[in-house]
Amino acid sequence: MENRTRILECAKDLFYARGYDAVGVQEIADRAGITKPTLYYYFGSKLGLLKAVLEEGLSEFRRMLSQVMDAGLGIQETLYRTAAAYCAFFEKDRKYYMMFMSLFYSARENEAYQAVRPYVMEFYRASVSIFERASGQLGNMRGRQEQFAIGFIGTINHFLLLEFEREEAATGGTPRIGEEQIRSVVGQFMYGIFS
């Protein structure tokens, strides 16, 4: 099983760095120190490899998210902990997060997008449900749940994108994202920039 893991790791690194379409199967095999038939033995196709890469890193994130959702907290704390889960996931594996994010926004008819689409919808619906459950605290939302949900995901993703750029620019190590930073971002989302 060691080869399988190494192939997944190398594929993730390359997809992250240059994107699914720009990376050839041969290059992945070379970097993993195996040959193409071995790769195809485990994953069947290039797309199958991508799906395996995607699935691999997601189980823990799912668990963290559902834990937050099931805690029965108010919307403020739910949003904060959700954001914290996203940040923790990002910090645990930046390459995975960034790869996922770029697939999130990739062309609709690209086969790689088709592969991430189910996961995108999964997390989007989870986000929508946060706001639906909180309609008591938010008043009549007149169908704005979706706008809130997408705005929330967008805010987090862009915060992490900025964080990523800053880390790339920084010379030293990568400091952990502070709790107060996350509270600041979520606070900005909830109360606006004048708060």
Add this chain to the structure above:
Amino acid sequence: MENRTRILECAKDLFYARGYDAVGVQEIADRAGITKPTLYYYFGSKLGLLKAVLEEGLSEFRRMLSQVMDAGLGIQETLYRTAAAYCAFFEKDRKYYMMFMSLFYSARENEAYQAVRPYVMEFYRASVSIFERASGQLGNMRGRQEQFAIGFIGTINHFLLLEFEREEAATGGTPRIGEEQIRSVVGQFMYGIFS
């Protein structure tokens, strides 16, 4: 010059639908009804073609943005008009906007990303400057201009992404984005979701 324009148009359509790397030069040429050497005569390389596509649709958007920036308005109205400019640009050419957006988030070492990077930075800096100029109204921002700027761009992009998905799902025509919708999104950004 008619061929040149048609090549640009077809390239945009295909890059939008399937992404830069997944589209071959041959396919673009076929669709435009010309041959590869003609394409290379005008654009020199595939990357040159992408750069030309990018540059093509941007001049008007630049003009709209700088007009807003030079109006000397308060931050609220500036943000609203900036958002409106983004929305107008989106509505004028959805394919271009979505293509640009997916390039925005694509892998850092992908050559297509290198091509959009300058434009991304251009609009990012413009957004930062909005918040820098408004420090009087926002109080001591302690370096949060960047967070505001990226959050603002993220909010708009995700709103338009949602809009795009809704339009795709809708059966009828695509209604224009209403002024009150834009005000709602910008209001959410400025005053939070409880407003």
Add this chain to the structure above:
DNA sequence: CATCTTATATACCGAACGGTATAATGGGGA
């Protein structure tokens, strides 16, 4: 020992990739 399964490599497939050498075409000016 014989056999079956799992895992791996060699060597190859046809097609598509980005790109180009070269020639033909056709209109405008000398």
Add this chain to the structure above:
DNA sequence: TCCCCATTATACCGTTCGGTATATAAGATG
């Protein structure tokens, strides 16, 4: 008329693409 220059096509380049037929090696099982 002649040539020039912009434009376009034919036919090709070597390389890489995703994928596979087939053989082999190693370990477990009878």
